[in-house]
Amino acid sequence: MTVVTNPGTAISRPQRWDRPFGPDMTDADVERVLAQPIFRDIDPAQFPASLSLGDIIRNDARIQRLSAGDVIVREGDYGNSVFVVLSGRVRVVLDGTTDRELGRRTSHDRRNFFQALRQLWANPRQPEVRDVAAYRNGGNVNVRGTAEDARTFIDDLDTFLGRHKTVAIDAGEAFGEIAALARSPRTATVFAEGETEVVELRWQGLRDIRRRDRGFREYVDGLYRQRSLTQHLSESPIFAHLDEATLQRIAEQTIFETHGTFEWFGSFKQVKQRDPSEVLEHEPVIAEEGHYLDGLMLIRSGFARITEQLDHGQRTVGYATKNDVFGLEEVLRHVRHGEELCLRRSLRAVGYVDILRVPTALIEEYVLPTAPPSLLPRTEADGGKDTMPAWAEQCSDLDMEQSLVDFLVDNRTINGTATMLIDTDRCTSCDDCVRACAAAHNNNPRFRRHGPIHENLQVTNACMHCADPVCLIGCPTGAIHRHPSGPVVIDDATCIGCGTCANSCPYDNISMVEIRDAAGDFIVDSATNQPIVKATKCDLCYEQLGGPACQRACPHDALIRIDMRDRETLAKWVNRK
Amino acid sequence: MTFAARRLRNTSIALAALALMGLAVWLHHLALRDTSFLTGWLLVAAFIVLAGYNMRKKLPFLPLADSASWLQVHVYLGYLTIALFLMHTGVKMPNGVLESVLWVLVVALLVTGLFGIAISRLIPGALTQHGERIIYERIPAFRAQLASEVADLATKSVEQTASGTVASYYTQRLQPFFARPRNFWLHLLGSSRPRQAMCREIRSLERYVAKEDQQTLDEIEARVLAKDNLDYQHAWQSLLKGWLFLHIPLTYAAIVVAVVHVVLAYAFASATS
Numbered sequence: 001m002t003v004v005t006n007p008g009t010a011i012s013r014p015q016r017w018d019r020p021f022g023p024d025m026t027d028a029d030v031e032r033v034l035a036q037p038i039f040r041d042i043d044p045a046q047f048p049a050s051l052s053l054g055d056i057i058r059n060d061a062r063i064q065r066l067s068a069g070d071v072i073v074r075e076g077d078y079g080n081s082v083f084v085v086l087s088g089r090v091r092v093v094l095d096g097t098t099d100r101e102l103g104r105r106t107s108h109d110r111r112n113f114f115q116a117l118r119q120l121w122a123n124p125r126q127p128e129v130r131d132v133a134a135y136r137n138g139g140n141v142n143v144r145g146t147a148e149d150a151r152t153f154i155d156d157l158d159t160f161l162g163r164h165k166t167v168a169i170d171a172g173e174a175f176g177e178i179a180a181l182a183r184s185p186r187t188a189t190v191f192a193e194g195e196t197e198v199v200e201l202r203w204q205g206l207r208d209i210r211r212r213d214r215g216f217r218e219y220v221d222g223l224y225r226q227r228s229l230t231q232h233l234s235e236s237p238i239f240a241h242l243d244e245a246t247l248q249r250i251a252e253q254t255i256f257e258t259h260g261t262f263e264w265f266g267s268f269k270q271v272k273q274r275d276p277s278e279v280l281e282h283e284p285v286i287a288e289e290g291h292y293l294d295g296l297m298l299i300r301s302g303f304a305r306i307t308e309q310l311d312h313g314q315r316t317v318g319y320a321t322k323n324d325v326f327g328l329e330e331v332l333r334h335v336r337h338g339e340e341l342c343l344r345r346s347l348r349a350v351g352y353v354d355i356l357r358v359p360t361a362l363i364e365e366y367v368l369p370t371a372p373p374s375l376l377p378r379t380e381a382d383g384g385k386d387t388m389p390a391w392a393e394q395c396s397d398l399d400m401e402q403s404l405v406d407f408l409v410d411n412r413t414i415n416g417t418a419t420m421l422i423d424t425d426r427c428t429s430c431d432d433c434v435r436a437c438a439a440a441h442n443n444n445p446r447f448r449r450h451g452p453i454h455e456n457l458q459v460t461n462a463c464m465h466c467a468d469p470v471c472l473i474g475c476p477t478g479a480i481h482r483h484p485s486g487p488v489v490i491d492d493a494t495c496i497g498c499g500t501c502a503n504s505c506p507y508d509n510i511s512m513v514e515i516r517d518a519a520g521d522f523i524v525d526s527a528t529n530q531p532i533v534k535a536t537k538c539d540l541c542y543e544q545l546g547g548p549a550c551q552r553a554c555p556h557d558a559l560i561r562i563d564m565r566d567r568e569t570l571a572k573w574v575n576r577k
Numbered sequence: 578m579t580f581a582a583r584r585l586r587n588t589s590i591a592l593a594a595l596a597l598m599g600l601a602v603w604l605h606h607l608a609l610r611d612t613s614f615l616t617g618w619l620l621v622a623a624f625i626v627l628a629g630y631n632m633r634k635k636l637p638f639l640p641l642a643d644s645a646s647w648l649q650v651h652v653y654l655g656y657l658t659i660a661l662f663l664m665h666t667g668v669k670m671p672n673g674v675l676e677s678v679l680w681v682l683v684v685a686l687l688v689t690g691l692f693g694i695a696i697s698r699l700i701p702g703a704l705t706q707h708g709e710r711i712i713y714e715r716i717p718a719f720r721a722q723l724a725s726e727v728a729d730l731a732t733k734s735v736e737q738t739a740s741g742t743v744a745s746y747y748t749q750r751l752q753p754f755f756a757r758p759r760n761f762w763l764h765l766l767g768s769s770r771p772r773q774a775m776c777r778e779i780r781s782l783e784r785y786v787a788k789e790d791q792q793t794l795d796e797i798e799a800r801v802l803a804k805d806n807l808d809y810q811h812a813w814q815s816l817l818k819g820w821l822f823l824h825i826p827l828t829y830a831a832i833v834v835a836v837v838h839v840v841l842a843y844a845f846a847s848a849t850s
Contacts, residue, residue: 116638424710425702428817432644436637450712456705546640553637555648556697557580577579 017055021202022062030057033199036084037172042213051208060205066192069154070144074102076481077186078472079179081202082220084172088196091166092175097189101160102478103142103152104491105134109543116545123443126520128513128536130492135523143477143496150476150496154191168193177220178228180206181256183301183354183468185482207258225251232356236298236323238367238375246366255295255357259286260302260349265470265506268351268412279410280307280314283348286355287326293341295357296367297326302353302468305409306397307346316405317345318397319414321565322467329377331363336379350412352468399571407454408564412506416464418487418540418561420447420550421573425456426558436553437538446538447509447550457574460559462550463488463509463538467565471501471510480535487540497533510537583649591653595660602664616665617842623658624835627651628828655690662687679838682831689824696820700813708806713814716758716807723800723807724755730793730800738787743794746782750775751797755804764812772805 033039034057044053063086066072072083072090075097083090099105142153154160169175169190179186180203192198201209210217229251233239239247260283287297289309303321307314320326326347333339341360358367368376395405413419431449438445447462465487472480472488479494480501490501490510502510514531515523522531540561541548548561560573578586598619605612630651633641641647662683671680704710711719731747734740760771779798783791 111638113639117636119638120636424705428697428701429710429713429814430818432634432637440638453710456702458710541638544638546638549637552643553634555644556701557645558701577581 017059020059020062021200021205025058025062029063030054032086033057033061033063033084036086036199038084038174038216038219039209041215042209046212047208053209056205056208057201060208061199061201064198064200066151066196066198067144067153068192068194069157069160070192070196071102071152071154071478072190072192072198073176073179073186073188074152074478074481075186075189077179077475077478078469079176079182079184079186080473081200082174082177082180082206083190083198083200084174085169086197086199087171089171089193090169090175090190090196090198091161091193092169093189093191094165094167097164099491101154102189103494104479104481105493110545111543113545119439119442123439124518125443126516126518127444128515128534129442129518129520130515130523130534132517132523134493143494145476150498152477152494157193177206178224181210181220181224182228182232183352184228221256224256225254229254229256229356232300233298233358236325238296238298238325238328238371241370241372242366250358250362250366253359253362256300257355257357258353259284259304259355260352264351265504268506280305280348283350286347286349286353287343289343289346291343293327293330293343293360295359296328296331296363297347298356298358299324299326300354300356303350303412303414304353305348305350307348308344309346314346315402316409317395318405318567319350319409320347321414324565328363329379331360332368332376332379334360335364335368350409350414398567400574401455404454404457404574407452407457408459411452411459413459413464414564415466415468417467417563417565418463418465418548419564420460420462420464420538421560421562422449422458422460423456423558423574423576424453424458426556427458427554428556428558430555432553432555433550433559436549440541440544440549441539444513444536446536461507461509463505463540464507464564465538465540471505473504474500476500483539483542485542487542488537489539489542490535490537492534495534497535499533499535501535510535512536587649587653591657594657598657598661598664611846613665614842614846616661617839620658620661620665621835621839623654623661624828624832626654627658628832631825631828652690652694655687655694659687675834675838675841679831679834682827682834686824686827686831689820689827693820693824696817700817704810704813707809711807711810713811713818716811716814720755720758720804720807723804724752727751727755727797727800730797734790734793737789737793740787740790742782742786743790743797746778750778751801754801758808758811760805760808761812761815764809765816769805772802775801775805 034042034053039053039057042053047053047056064072066088073079075093142155144151144153175190176186178184183203206220210220230244230247233247233251233254234242239250242250283305286304287293289307299320299322301322303319304326305316306318306320306326307316309315326345327343330339330341330344334341395402398405408414429449434445434447434449437447447460449460451459451461453459469482469488472482475481476498477494477496479491479496480488481491483489497512499512502512512533513536515534517523524531541550546552551559551561557576562570562573564570602612602615605615630647633644633647637644666680671677727747731744731751734743754775760768763771776798779794779801783794786794
């Protein structure tokens, strides 16, 4: 019998390198890159034919040709690539750069009382009104290029150099590897001193080379271990009480690893449409229930789902985010009750997770004897797990309904540090929140009062100011950045309206708007006559007195901006009676 | 703090305040002084604070405490105001025209306030339970979308089966139903009869139509249910938003008349003395 299938529309199966990072890389460019000190000792034989070293460089790297003053990375940028200087010289600013130097006009101070009051009569009546004079009179940052290829540059380089302490990085040297490896903000601004060429290797390529070549891995990991690891360890409450020498000893034996995919936000919209039973299949297992526990796992960045086996499925019993540890209860049970070092639960990468794995012996030797008791879980010798039945409503760890926990983790709402939740059992739809938001933003509401709903809990379409702010990745001018006070904000002066952040936001919380002048007419590009577009979103009222206007405006206690890492407050809020 | 604990705390504070006010009025009375001036000024003060909540709403960018706290003060001070009002007026309708107008305005204000807080607490949960919660301003757009889909289904039915049954039912019953919000009062009364009746009609039609039209009728029924939910949301959300259009104008009217009342009260008091 012949099986006939409907041919439908045929396309080539999408491949990893369908869209190379740098589309213009030639064979000569690849050879030139591979001749750099950081790459030249790598043995190409370690790479399979389908993933050769040359192909990695050809597709995951790009060469940037820079002029004097061109900013390569800004302090605070979200890093996802490493750079190697090919020719010329770049300089690292050691004493920090201000927002103003980078062209941003973002205020660091809250408004005073009278500036706040002025909004009562000074807010424009038209939507999205901007001060055209500010753009014309050098309000905009110096930008070369357009859209994603745009690059900011320092105008008066000599004055800038005179004002700052900088250090040079010459041809052959690498920079930016820590931020790329740890998906953390860049710690310093780097710019080209003169005509310079750098090769930028994106995260995927860095990961593949690091995975296969021991020398490269040791070099990059060594830099990370030397420069940042002890600091990362000390940020976790469970290690915070240890002295520098002990942390250094632990750091020397700590393994770090990444799970999931760096660019999880691209596939998240498809994940959202999947059947709940399929969601877990797409979350890589970091540590599996029943397996031997070789080290305490500290989440460096990203977020993970904690599950336990229940019949033929996995039940989500909690989630872990930055600085949470996994496996501590098992280690304690081993020490206190002599139980086997077996994982009682599984840990899965939701999106992207960066893990530090600290050997169990070190935890037993250094951490447990001195850790504050309040940080250690209770471990009665019960001989087994207290598994909740499948029909139980309450999630065993979080004191919330199981279905709510599934909803929050499946929708990756746990990424938010200021997620807007609305209790629809209390919300009267009065829209005071929307009006207050508009009043605090020149008459432009910066969120939409709708979004995914579970029972009576709505996760509203407002920027969540994510712990893993993927919207920051790829902004060509650094307009979207994390404000020193915490929220992710967009600097209007430096935004060039490319839409990269709006496309990256997995939660559709960034809007692109056409801006107007004071008369209400659209501001257009003088060259093309097309409207100028800017990215806008919630800024958590960082400039306003008193904090987020939406939350303060809700008369019925129906709305909260909540840090999803604070599971205790979250449980208290959703269980209010 | 749980809502129950907050209720207990606020009720205790309100009762204590009431006892203090009662004591003050009683001492005033013992001193053979006219208590109506004391209760009158307390009422004026209460009105100023109560009306101040609306001002707070207009200044969301100022650090003037959160709106939820203001509402708590507004509600419990409102309860106290009822007691004060009864002390001031003596639980009877006044004689003069102006005083009667003021009395009616204040009673209407207090009644609309009590009604408002009651529906604000009771309706949101019911809306969530009933079906998809729709943003009020989007209801017309959703209704138009459903109306268009049903019109398309009716047209398709005529084209597919050359039968006029579904089309006739559309022009007679469905088109008017989808044209605007329906059954406003019945929804407020909690009646689902119109919805059930329409579903019954659709199901009874299924006996007489071709197989293709049976599926069309199923799709129409799904849209009828969706439209019914829109009507339900429209009715209750209209009420949730609408009561303030009584309460706030009444506030301003009462304040204006109260000012005149105070002036006249002092004028006549000095004339008497």
